[in-house]
Amino acid sequence: MAAGGNPGGISPCCYQHAVTADAVFCGECGKPLLRCMAFQECGGLVGDDGCCSVCVKPQLFLDKDAVTEVKTGGVLVLPLVFYNASSVARPLFITDLWVREGDGPRRRVELPWKRLDAGGSNRVNIQTGALERQGRHGIEITFAAATNYYMREERFAFTSLLGLEVEQGGSLVINQTINTTGAGTGSDTVYAPIRLETMGDAVKKTPGGKAAELALQRADAFEASSGVRGYTDGPLKGAVVGRGARIVWKGFGADGPAAGPITTQDSMLGLGRAKTVSNGGENQVQLLVTDAAGVIDEQLSQAISRRHLELFIQSGRLSARVTGAAGALVGEHRHGADDALAEIGHGDVVKILPKYPEALALQVRMRAAHGFIDEITITRLPAIPEGG
Amino acid sequence: MKTEQLVVSDPRLLAEFVAPGELKTFFEKRFEVPPDHIGLLMRNGQFVQSYRGAHFSMGGIVHQIKGLIGGSTSISLMIADLKTFQHFYDVVARTKDKLDITGTVVLDLQINPEKPQNILGMMQQRRSLSKEDAALRIKSHAWERVFEAAVSRVNANEVRGNKGLQDMMQADLMKECERVAGDLGLMVRAASVSWAINEVEKQEAIRAAAERETSRLEFEFTRLKRDMEREHETTLIKIDNKVALDKLDINNEDDLRRLVLNNEIEFNDARETGTRIAEMKVLAHEIEMLKVERLGKFEGEIQQATHDGVDLKVIHERKRLLERNTETLDREHTLKLRALEREYDRETRTLDREENRETAKYDRDYGRETRGLDRKETRDNKLEDQDDEWERRTKELNVAAKERDHGHETRKKEVDVVEKEEYSRMDRQREADKVALEKLKGLAGLEAEQERERLKRRIDEADATHRRDMDQRKLEAQREADRLVLGAKMTPEQILATNAGLSPAVAKVLEEQAKALATDKTAQMDLMRQMVEQANRQAVRSEEQARAMFQSGMTGAVGVAAGAGGKGGGNGNPAPGEATVECPKCTRVNPAKAKFCIGCGEQLRR
Numbered sequence: 001m002a003a004g005g006n007p008g009g010i011s012p013c014c015y016q017h018a019v020t021a022d023a024v025f026c027g028e029c030g031k032p033l034l035r036c037m038a039f040q041e042c043g044g045l046v047g048d049d050g051c052c053s054v055c056v057k058p059q060l061f062l063d064k065d066a067v068t069e070v071k072t073g074g075v076l077v078l079p080l081v082f083y084n085a086s087s088v089a090r091p092l093f094i095t096d097l098w099v100r101e102g103d104g105p106r107r108r109v110e111l112p113w114k115r116l117d118a119g120g121s122n123r124v125n126i127q128t129g130a131l132e133r134q135g136r137h138g139i140e141i142t143f144a145a146a147t148n149y150y151m152r153e154e155r156f157a158f159t160s161l162l163g164l165e166v167e168q169g170g171s172l173v174i175n176q177t178i179n180t181t182g183a184g185t186g187s188d189t190v191y192a193p194i195r196l197e198t199m200g201d202a203v204k205k206t207p208g209g210k211a212a213e214l215a216l217q218r219a220d221a222f223e224a225s226s227g228v229r230g231y232t233d234g235p236l237k238g239a240v241v242g243r244g245a246r247i248v249w250k251g252f253g254a255d256g257p258a259a260g261p262i263t264t265q266d267s268m269l270g271l272g273r274a275k276t277v278s279n280g281g282e283n284q285v286q287l288l289v290t291d292a293a294g295v296i297d298e299q300l301s302q303a304i305s306r307r308h309l310e311l312f313i314q315s316g317r318l319s320a321r322v323t324g325a326a327g328a329l330v331g332e333h334r335h336g337a338d339d340a341l342a343e344i345g346h347g348d349v350v351k352i353l354p355k356y357p358e359a360l361a362l363q364v365r366m367r368a369a370h371g372f373i374d375e376i377t378i379t380r381l382p383a384i385p386e387g388g
Numbered sequence: 389m390k391t392e393q394l395v396v397s398d399p400r401l402l403a404e405f406v407a408p409g410e411l412k413t414f415f416e417k418r419f420e421v422p423p424d425h426i427g428l429l430m431r432n433g434q435f436v437q438s439y440r441g442a443h444f445s446m447g448g449i450v451h452q453i454k455g456l457i458g459g460s461t462s463i464s465l466m467i468a469d470l471k472t473f474q475h476f477y478d479v480v481a482r483t484k485d486k487l488d489i490t491g492t493v494v495l496d497l498q499i500n501p502e503k504p505q506n507i508l509g510m511m512q513q514r515r516s517l518s519k520e521d522a523a524l525r526i527k528s529h530a531w532e533r534v535f536e537a538a539v540s541r542v543n544a545n546e547v548r549g550n551k552g553l554q555d556m557m558q559a560d561l562m563k564e565c566e567r568v569a570g571d572l573g574l575m576v577r578a579a580s581v582s583w584a585i586n587e588v589e590k591q592e593a594i595r596a597a598a599e600r601e602t603s604r605l606e607f608e609f610t611r612l613k614r615d616m617e618r619e620h621e622t623t624l625i626k627i628d629n630k631v632a633l634d635k636l637d638i639n640n641e642d643d644l645r646r647l648v649l650n651n652e653i654e655f656n657d658a659r660e661t662g663t664r665i666a667e668m669k670v671l672a673h674e675i676e677m678l679k680v681e682r683l684g685k686f687e688g689e690i691q692q693a694t695h696d697g698v699d700l701k702v703i704h705e706r707k708r709l710l711e712r713n714t715e716t717l718d719r720e721h722t723l724k725l726r727a728l729e730r731e732y733d734r735e736t737r738t739l740d741r742e743e744n745r746e747t748a749k750y751d752r753d754y755g756r757e758t759r760g761l762d763r764k765e766t767r768d769n770k771l772e773d774q775d776d777e778w779e780r781r782t783k784e785l786n787v788a789a790k791e792r793d794h795g796h797e798t799r800k801k802e803v804d805v806v807e808k809e810e811y812s813r814m815d816r817q818r819e820a821d822k823v824a825l826e827k828l829k830g831l832a833g834l835e836a837e838q839e840r841e842r843l844k845r846r847i848d849e850a851d852a853t854h855r856r857d858m859d860q861r862k863l864e865a866q867r868e869a870d871r872l873v874l875g876a877k878m879t880p881e882q883i884l885a886t887n888a889g890l891s892p893a894v895a896k897v898l899e900e901q902a903k904a905l906a907t908d909k910t911a912q913m914d915l916m917r918q919m920v921e922q923a924n925r926q927a928v929r930s931e932e933q934a935r936a937m938f939q940s941g942m943t944g945a946v947g948v949a950a951g952a953g954g955k956g957g958g959n960g961n962p963a964p965g966e967a968t969v970e971c972p973k974c975t976r977v978n979p980a981k982a983k984f985c986i987g988c989g990e991q992l993r994r
Binding site for chain 1: 984
């Protein structure tokens, strides 16, 4: 989680300059201002991991009176409490929950609920296997949390480790220790709130009847491997697009858009027939059909909507929302009014006018290093000559 | 010492006592009982033991001396045949469908080797027991109980090959034999009945034979019929007529008969043609054979002639020479012909080239002239078009100018009309006011009424003011109650804001910003206080207003809250009167303190 006073590792100066609506870079440190997709509501900034510390602030607790009595070979039921600590009224959606005991496989737990309103909490019980082995048992609780803003959704996975000490010497003693080894909201603390002894009356419960908070850590490797974030197939399977990935535009001529990450207020890039923002329009990239010599084909250009396409990075994937009336072909699939959202992968070609696929297309290529995509090159086909 | 074998004297006997004379001898005598027999030894009328494959030694002087001393003993020996034997007898039984059927019963019997001495009970003359006597003891008991009982359950045509029936009879017979002769040392090994042909079976056999014969006849008939049909289909009858064709108009069978009887027509079987074809084939074969034979003979004669001195090789060589000469002449002729063709082609190609060159030259000249003419025409057309366009535009401009002038005049007229209307309306109003004033002056009595109305208005106004005050107080009280209720759930920052009179929604916005901007808890509270003051100064009442306040900039507050020690500059927008600097790259105006351009990220100062 975010460190206190420096949420998401973002400097305070960036927050100061992000208040200016059209600010793209921080005037103090010069870093690009990456706004949360729900910036209008939360005013938060995000880092390369795309996680807004204002919107996504889940907390996990082990409920009070968590363990009652366990004998050798018995199972342990852990009552968990999910809490949405978001300070703005942004709901969270807990979509999946996995439990893993020791080195065993992750087991998916069905959740009866999904929505977690800000300030609200939901409960769920998870059950361990039979604790027959003496020694320390590790239980890993991983869950996927999603935050939505209109049609967009960002998903993240968080994990927490729970250590259970099972001793056996005439009687079963379960000593539960919870280590907050992750970057917590405060300083690192070690809790040992539960110590169970099934012998006699030495059963101890959570002191003071309070729920114990479990430290949460972003499970970035799990996000990539399980498809919570990043691409699940294709040549860049398991790779995640960084929120600050540099987008390089090629083939747009001398007046083409400048390379850089997405720094708009709504963290989306608008592409269409209308003029660019710098020229008094509403788009970041203007799309017009031209011939080989760079002369504009007005008739075909009219078929492109004023705002035809919106590009954004969502859950570690480059995505597009096709808003144009004519639709667009992403790969071989046509996206339009009913199926507006499209995921764009490495090597995909976005054909702007499905009826005239050769008229104008955008070829997308990505550069990945160690499973992290830091540069996306979008090439216009046919390319406009540099002098044109 | 010689051993004598003891067996039954007659094969028809089942058991037999050995004659005493054979046993009493002066010299000792040895007897042997073979394995398929059993010897039963009896001493002094008591059965002692049975022996199978036994060996006895009897008589002799030693035994006699012993007999003299110890007294004599009566010894007798019975030999019984242990082999199974068969007994046949006929039975007659009545079937279920009341028909007497005859059969031959075969019984396999044997002496029970476990208790062979019991067969003594079957011996009547105390000498021997025949096999037939033993079998007959069973026959009479088994007749009714076994055969009649079993056969009466089936019909006459069901007895043959009926394995179940045979098994049942065998089992019953064994049971009966065990009952009758089980303690007499006799047992049944197997039993079966061979049934004679009964009447029902005879009739069925006759019927089956008749059916078979009928089927055969029917098959024969079908075959003949098929043969006839085939012959009918393949036979062609040729009719040779000796009369005029009009007489051959046959209407019925009688006409046909008449013609045949009169020998006016006769039928010829066309099958003769086939015979003739076969004969022709035979003839062709013979011709072929003769040809081959003649050829062989001729070759033989040639060989003979070669042997006799005619040198065919010389003839063949001369023939080959002639052929070679002919071939050479042919080739020479061909070569000459090709040379002529090549020469002709060369001349033709030269002529073609010259013609093509001339044609191309002509085309070029023609094309040049045509293009020159086209260009000239295009230029002329363009000039004409430009003139037309200029004229058209001039006309349009004239028309537009006229329209404008006309419109200006029209509008001027309209304004004049409106002004005149306005003046007349004002005159009318003035006159009306004058009349009204005069009326009011004339109505002095109404002044008291006006005073009353004035007082009433004042009272109403006072009431409205009071209601507003009360509503305001109620609202404040409600807000305080809400604040108290919400305070339980609020953070200290929110409580601070709400205590300062801000709404919970505004307090929440301020808290978010404070959290986002402050470095630690203390700075967060300081920032919160300043924000609250700012919000109160700007009379922020709603969430939107609060957000707008932050959009416009919390210059002073943020500067402190950033914990940057007066790194003011706020949100990047230069404050009024603040020094600014223009970005050399994107020309955006930035505060002078900014290190980077907030528009393009260009470094402004180090």
